[in-house]
Amino acid sequence: MKMFARIILPALLLAVGISAIVKASGVPAAQTAPQVVAVKIDNFSFGPQSISISSGTKVTWTNRDDIPHTVVSTEGVFKSRVLDTDESFSFTFDKPGTYPYFCSVHPKMTGQVIVK
Amino acid sequence: MEDAKKNDELLVDHNHDGIDRRGFLKCMAWAGTGTLCVMQGGVLKSFSLSRTLDFDSGAAAGELHFVQISDSHMGFNKPANPDVAATLQAAVAKIKASPVSPEFLLHTGDISHLSKPEEFDAVDQILKDTGKEVFFVPGEHDVLNDDGQQFRDRYGKGSSGAGWRSFDKKGVHFIGLVNVMNLKAGGLGTLGAEQLEWLENDLKARAKSTPIVVYAHIPLWSVYPEWGWGTDDATQALGYLKSFGSVTVLNGHIHQILQKVEGNVTFHTAASTAFPQPAPGSADSPGPMKVPAEELRKVLGITGVNFVRGKEALAIVDSSLA
Numbered sequence: 537m538k539m540f541a542r543i544i545l546p547a548l549l550l551a552v553g554i555s556a557i558v559k560a561s562g563v564p565a566a567q568t569a570p571q572v573v574a575v576k577i578d579n580f581s582f583g584p585q586s587i588s589i590s591s592g593t594k595v596t597w598t599n600r601d602d603i604p605h606t607v608v609s610t611e612g613v614f615k616s617r618v619l620d621t622d623e624s625f626s627f628t629f630d631k632p633g634t635y636p637y638f639c640s641v642h643p644k645m646t647g648q649v650i651v652k
Numbered sequence: 653m654e655d656a657k658k659n660d661e662l663l664v665d666h667n668h669d670g671i672d673r674r675g676f677l678k679c680m681a682w683a684g685t686g687t688l689c690v691m692q693g694g695v696l697k698s699f700s701l702s703r704t705l706d707f708d709s710g711a712a713a714g715e716l717h718f719v720q721i722s723d724s725h726m727g728f729n730k731p732a733n734p735d736v737a738a739t740l741q742a743a744v745a746k747i748k749a750s751p752v753s754p755e756f757l758l759h760t761g762d763i764s765h766l767s768k769p770e771e772f773d774a775v776d777q778i779l780k781d782t783g784k785e786v787f788f789v790p791g792e793h794d795v796l797n798d799d800g801q802q803f804r805d806r807y808g809k810g811s812s813g814a815g816w817r818s819f820d821k822k823g824v825h826f827i828g829l830v831n832v833m834n835l836k837a838g839g840l841g842t843l844g845a846e847q848l849e850w851l852e853n854d855l856k857a858r859a860k861s862t863p864i865v866v867y868a869h870i871p872l873w874s875v876y877p878e879w880g881w882g883t884d885d886a887t888q889a890l891g892y893l894k895s896f897g898s899v900t901v902l903n904g905h906i907h908q909i910l911q912k913v914e915g916n917v918t919f920h921t922a923a924s925t926a927f928p929q930p931a932p933g934s935a936d937s938p939g940p941m942k943v944p945a946e947e948l949r950k951v952l953g954i955t956g957v958n959f960v961r962g963k964e965a966l967a968i969v970d971s972s973l974a
Binding site (some may be wrong): 579581601602603604606610617618620622638640641642643644648 | 729730732763766767792793796797835836837838839840878879881936937938939940
């Protein structure tokens with residue numbers, strides 16, 4: 537019982553605590569370093585269509601479709617060149633906010649990046 | 653109301669103007685299989701096109717004949733068509749083999765696939781073989797990275813703004829519109845205020861009896877908005893055209909033949925010379941549609957258009973590359 541109270545319980549609480557903090561920040565529990573989040577472009581859509589990241593995260597879009605696409609912020613914050621199949625575009629989001637974007641070639645394709 | 657005595661005669665003259673629109677619609681439904689419908693003397697005559705195209709070219713030629721090609725996507729090289737240059741060359745061969753030589757060509761955009769200079773060069777080279785003047789409007793694939801600067805440098809002579817223009821041939825007024833610039837998130841094709849103002853002014857000078865042909869890349873009618881197959885502000889443009897007796901709208905973008913007649917306006921979309929796309933809503937997305945290699949040329953094609961003086965509706969004939 538003493539061992540439980542002094543060692544195991546605090547350790548458990550600490551683990552739960554870290555896990556909760558880590559989950560709240562939207563970062564997978566295993567990682568703590570700044571990371572790259574991948575968005576796949578395929579079938580005329582961005583997947584995932586909406587992502588939540590912490591500021592300082594780099595997002596990389598890769599086109600797996602058989603048609604070229606672009607990644608263009610509706611507010612003019614970022615704009616890729618045209619991406620043919622297997623080409624990528626990356627942008628690092630420093631400021632918190634919501635960043636809607638679309639494909640300027642096929643404007644019905646929309647997505648958003650939420651930066652916390 | 654008159655009863656038809658034989659198939660070719662005017663079936664129903666609703667508007668008392670000698671135009672049998674229902675018969676014309678029926679004839680246009682056959683057009684995809686190679687039927688030439690020509691209005692002569694108020695009577696709709698149909699000629700079926702054999703593979704060797706041996707019909708009475710005098711009777712069928714009308715007064716003005718031109719050809720529309722579209723969506724050559726030079727630079728595309730995926731399984732749906734690994735050799736778009738070869739199929740464009742097949743389209744040119746078809747044009748050259750036609751007994752009725754077109755006066756000029758219209759290209760309704762997506763000339764290139766990635767707006768690369770060598771892609772535009774390749775198309776120019778292949779089309780030069782027709783020996784005909786070509787009028788281009790851009791598709792969204794032609795204005796990548798540079799807001800259409802290359803397109804205007806190459807094909808913009810005599811045009812205004814983003815590359816719109818009008819010209820006359822044998823009394824028919826042609827208007828090339830650009831609806832692929834400044835596309836908004838979640839939106840469709842768009843003409844924009846400056847172009848609409850230009851269009852309104854351009855039409856003011858024309859007699860209402862002047863046949864009008866409007867050509868643009870993205871359809872000017874709402875084919876399938878979910879896939880972006882429509883133009884946000886086309887209604888305004890069509891409003892300016894309302895009082896004209898004969899309006900033909902030729903579009904591309906959707907890589908399949910669709911047609912619709914609405915009052916005095918005939919809408920028609922052309923096949924691509926590169927690859928087909930699925931029918932509206934029949935697939936997850938509007939991307940290139942793979943067909944067996946031996947079937948490919950059947951679903952690619954060119955569009956021939958005939959105008960007969962005095963008759964309002966233009967005759968539109970689609971021919972596949974098979």
